[in-house]
Amino acid sequence: MKKLFPEVPAKSAAKREATIVDVAEAAGVSKSTVSRVLSQPLKVSPNTRAQVLEVMDRLGYRVNVAARSLRTAKTSLAGLLVPAISNDVFGRIAEVLEEDLRQDGIGLLIMSSGWSASGQRLAIESFIARRVDALVVSLVDEHDSDVNSMLGSFGRPVVLLDREIRGLRADVVLTEQGNAIRAALEHLAQLGHRSVGLATISTTVRPGREAVSAFEAHADALGLQRVVEMVVPYERVGAWAGVDTWAGWEVGQRMIDAGATAILSCVPNSVTGGVLDFLRSRGLNIPEDISLIAFDESELASVKPPRLTVIGRSLDDIGHSASRMVVTRLANPGLAPRAATIKMRLHIQDSTAPPALSLSTVAQR
Amino acid sequence: MKKLFPEVPAKSAAKREATIVDVAEAAGVSKSTVSRVLSQPLKVSPNTRAQVLEVMDRLGYRVNVAARSLRTAKTSLAGLLVPAISNDVFGRIAEVLEEDLRQDGIGLLIMSSGWSASGQRLAIESFIARRVDALVVSLVDEHDSDVNSMLGSFGRPVVLLDREIRGLRADVVLTEQGNAIRAALEHLAQLGHRSVGLATISTTVRPGREAVSAFEAHADALGLQRVVEMVVPYERVGAWAGVDTWAGWEVGQRMIDAGATAILSCVPNSVTGGVLDFLRSRGLNIPEDISLIAFDESELASVKPPRLTVIGRSLDDIGHSASRMVVTRLANPGLAPRAATIKMRLHIQDSTAPPALSLSTVAQR
DNA sequence: CTGAAAGCGCTTACAG
């Protein structure tokens, strides 16, 4: 046999990885049989199978994923696109998803869009170039036509995280905020608040729209005055270190200016952190001077005084749902698109209390 | 030609991905030439190259990574192992590393060990089975012999994040804490503290040992009494939701019991969160009743009152250094192992102040 | 500078 790689003669002799041919020789069967033990074990007689498995174990055989991929046109790789893997929410979802998929022999490539449309385009392109078998994506903008057409022609499973894209055949894991926002507003109304403000993420994505519409509907129903509805666009969440804090300060400023006695801060916790920072800088205490409800549990929400009242959800459930959708659809591509819904709940802690007599009084003193 | 996949006839006709053969035909050259344009462009005449590139673009050609991998025995995939991708520190490092490697055409598989030795073993096994080209790892235990022998026989680049493993040929990105801990202790000494306590991570890893030895050396040199040296093992950081808070409570309890007037909390911020939680529950104010210095910036450290004095570092630099090491060593495997050092710095904010007259007085009142 | 050919390690339809 002619040597194809004469430049690495040592390696081919010494530490070459075992292949199915090696296993076949050692087991006295054909490589077809060895291959079947790997991919269609039931088509091999129990005896032969056991023997082959024993030899594989002894030789430390590991399937060459590249070779298998080339043959099957499957990479056993999934892609996860999130705005930022360093974000507490997406970090946890990624962790759970990776763990689940690993059980099914699927590796997870994770990319961050950096909260930008261009970033999300590059990432999706990159995933497609790598021919991942499935995609789980949290888009920064549902209306990015480049991304939507890429996803549309992807031809493999796509799972959207809390996004709605018309005309795209995809499974989706939704978060249902409406009830929790209603509960939060009821809680505030009961405490005596009359003027409430909302900060939310971009309405170019479903959760932003849902927060706004739920806020409007339920505040009105409860007779609460909606003094602020502020959208914090994704560019202001994470383009560079510190912007999120700045965005939070602006939220705080506008809430105070408008006379809100309670803030629904339905934005990433890094932004809510900025809100807290601003309120502190103004000498305003939570909850005595102003009430605040945060979104998603986090270190921010759970520890420092006051512990924050939050609208929370199980991030683990989101990860598990996404993995289930990937695996199910990979096994059964014909299935109709499905939606799973994760419910948010209000967790009352220490950052909400009856309003100060008048916030303007407070701000002026 | 006999059909190998008669079950999917439509696909092979309609949406088959272009291959180098397709490009070769369309460009009127051999597939060897097309391949060279991809892998050794300088060996192709400029004219031919330009023409081939044009055709590739027109056909939307994308190299089949699996085929290339099979031929070259390289996957252009790197693996990152961290205790938990949901941790703020590792999340940011991962984000930067992924972005950097993507520039070099390397995809990043990220796995979390869940802060456990068994988890780290499974992950490393999984990476090796996938034949990643390089590994970047933050181990939970430097003395795990299974892992060490796997890494030792890996035969491809390994970058250790702040770990020391004797006998392992690997590059390493170190964090230098000594000076920052000295600065922190000097700061506390100047404020008038005499009794200080340290909480750190497991001494089965380098940073734990470094923190302890720096603490001991510098506290002694400054004449500070070391009333507590507490190791928080990794199992208590993240095995399940809430353990970290519990661990933090215990840290707080022991600090108070021992009469520390200042705490150096060199543990993950989720644990430091528990410390804050405990102190609050005891009605102790920071910094009036007790001073606290945290480790690594985080939402926890940057926002809520009081903003925490921290020992911090550039996580971005860690990510960049790691990516540089991966890329450099992939290009030049013969290089001697290298070490990059990231320095920590003390950032004084609002959680440190002169000690209360007597902490025991405070605790009793 | 270019092309023909071999081969990377698998999977699977086909024929026993």
Next chain:
DNA sequence: CTGAAAGCGCTTACAG
């Protein structure tokens, strides 16, 4: 149930 054979899409030494 098993084996021989073809072929997935690349890369590269070899020979022009």
